Amino acid sequence: MKSQSRRDFFKMLGLGGATLLASSVPAMANEKKWVNDEALGMLYDATMCVGCKACMATCKRVNGDYGSLSYERASFDPDGLWDAPQDLSGSTRTLIKLCKESDSRWSYVKYSCMHCQKPSCVSVCPVSAMTKDKVTGVVDYNKDTCIGCRYCQVACSFTIPKFQWEKTLPQIVKCDLCKNTNLREKGITACAEVCPVGAITFGKRKDLLAIAHERLQDNPGRYIHHVYGEHELGGTNHLYLSALAFDKLGLPTLPDNAPAEFSEKIQHTIYKGFVAPVALYSALCFIALKNQKEQEKNGHKEDGE
C-alpha cells in the first residue's frame, strides 16, 4: 500500500466526514423564536384534582367515534362499559393516576400530550403525519398518511404517542386537543369542560402562564414553585402545577432545550440545499472516472504492497 494512496483515501473519507464533523458541534444559541404564547393549551392543577376521572371518561366518549377507534373491550362486557386502563394506550388519550409519596402525602396526575412548542414527534415524522398547527399550536395526527414507523414514539420525551400493538390495522393514538370534536363544536377541550372542580383550565398559553404564576404567588406554601412545561424542552402548551415534585408524578426532569432543535441543526447542516451530497457525488465521479481510465490503459497493473 502506498502512503500516497492512503492519503487519497483519507482525503476521500474527509469529504464525507468533514461535512458531518462541521455540523456535529451543536449550536444552541437560537433564541427560541418559535415560542408562540398565543397557542391553545391547558393548565392542570394537581392540587385541585379530586381524581374523579370524569375527564378520562368524557375524553373516550367524545373522541371515541372519531378516527375508527374502537376501544378495548373485556369479553364479559359486550357494551364496553367497563374500562380501567392502566396507562395511556392505543385506546386511551388521557389518564388520571394516583401518585403516593407516603400515606398522608399523595397527588393525582393527568397524563396526555404536552403539545410541545417544538415537538419532537413532528420533527421526526418522515411523511408529515404529525403536524403542528401554526395558529392554535395543536399537534395533530393524521392516520391516512402515517406509515406506522413509530419514530414519533422513539422521539417523544414523554412517551405520549401510543401504538395499537394488538390490532391488525393499527394506528398511533394521542391527544389532539379535541381538535376535530369538542374543540370544533364547543371551543373547549372535553376534559376541561367536564371537570367538576376546575382543575383543568383551557386557554391561550400566555393566559395560562399568567394564571399559574398568580396561583404560585398567592399560595406559595401550596405548590412547588415551578410551572412544569413553561420551559421544559423549549416550552409546552400543556402546563402543570403540583404540590409534589414533578418527577414523583411521572413527569420527567427535562432540559430547557428542544431535542428537535439539536437534531435538526445537524441534519440541516449536512443537507443544506443538498449541496454536500451533490458535491460528494461529483467529486467521487471525477476520481472514479480518472482511476478507471488509468486502469484501462494499464490493464490489471498490480498496485503492490
Add this chain to the structure above:
Amino acid sequence: MAGHHDEFVRLEGKIFTKSFFVLLTLVIIGFYYIGVRYVKGIGAVSNMSDGYPWGIWIAYDVATGTAIACGGYAMAILIYIRNHWKFHPLIRSALLTSLFGYCLAGFSVMVDLGRYWNSYEFFMPARWQINSAMFEVALCVMAYSTVLIIEFLPAVLWSLENSRGETLRKVSAWLHPRLVPDEAKLASGLEWVRAAAAWLRPRLDKVLVFFIVLGITLPTMHQSSLGSLLLIAATKLNPLWHTGFLPLLFLINCIYIGYAIVIMESIISSYAFKREIEYNELAGLSRIIPWLTVIWLSVRVGDLAYRGQIGNALKLDFYSCFFLLEFCLVAGGSMILFNRRMRRSPRWLFVTATMIILGGALYRFNVYLIGFNPGQGWHYFPAFPEVMITAGVIALEILGYQVLVKVFPVLPNPNKHAASGHAQKPAGLPPGAVPQGK
C-alpha cells in the same frame, strides 16, 4: 468492468445441499410468523411496547444488517476511489451480500411498519419531511438497493448470454413433461435473450461507473443518517452514546465493518466451497481496518472526554459494561491487525474480523436498544417469534447467497489471479470451466 468478466467464475456444485434445507426450514418458520404478524398485528409476535417501539427488527435487520451489508460500499471506495484494482476480484461477492442485506433490510421494514399500506406516501413530494432523518434513510436505502441491482446486472447478463437453457428445460420437465418447450422455439427464444443481453452488457459497462459512484454516495448519506436517527432521543439515549457525532461514528463504523465482513466472507467461502484463500487481497484489506478503527475510537473517546462522560464509562454499571465490551472488541481486534504476521494467518484474520464485526455491531445495538431507556419501568427483550422472524431473514440471506454463487459468476476466478500475471483466458470461456474443488 468491460471485458473483465472472466475475473469471476460461477461455482460448480449442487444447489440442494444439506445446509440448503436447514436454512430453508428457518426461512419457513420465519415466514410463518410473518404471516401471523400480518393477521394478528405486531403485538402478537413481538415484545415491542410503547416504551421500546423499535425492537430487534430495526436494531438488527436495519441498523446492524445494513452495516454488515456495507462490504460492497467499502470495496467500491477501495477500488474505484483509492484506485486499488487488485481488489476487484472480491467485489462481486461483496456486492451480492450487500444486495441481499439491503433488500432484506427493506423487507424487514415492511414487516415492521405498522401501516405499511401507506408507505407510498414516501413518493409524495407534498408529504416529504426533510427534517426527518428517517425520510432521508428511507429514500437513500431504496435508491441504493436499486443501484445495487444495477451493479449486479453484469453478472446476470453474462449468465444469460452464456446460458443454454438447460436449467429452464430441467425445471419445466420436472414440473410437467408437457411443459418442456420444443427445441426450435427454445432456441429462438434463447437467441433473442442472448442477443438482448449481449447488446445491453457493453452499454451498461460504459455507464456502470456512474452507478458505482452513486453506490458510494448513497451509503455515505444513509449510513450517517442511521446515526442521526437517534439524535432526537436526547432524553432517552444514555449519554455514553448520545452525541452530535452519531452520524460520523455510524459512517466510519459501517466502513470498517464492511472490510471486516469482506474478509470474513471470503475466508468462510474458501472453506465452505473449498477454494484457495485470497491471501494477498485479505492481508491488504486487513491493513486498512485498524486505521479506520483508530480514528473511530479517538472520536469516540475524545467526545466522551469532552462531554465529561469518562467517569460514567468506567463505572462498571450496566451501561458502562456494554460500552467497555464494545470498546474492547473493536480496540482488541485492531491491535492484533496492526501486527504484520497476524494479518497473514487466516485464523487470526478470521478471529479479528469477527471481533471487529461484533464490536461494531454491538455499538449499533447499544445505540438502538441497550443504551435506550425511555424510563417509567419499560423493559424490552425480544419474543421468540420476533427472533425467529429475524432468523428467517438472515437464513434467507445466506441461502440466497449460496444459490446465487452457483448460478451467476460471482466468486473470484482462482486460476486467473493466482497466476498473478493475469493471463487472459481464451474468450468464450464456458461457464464453470474452471471449477476449483467441488
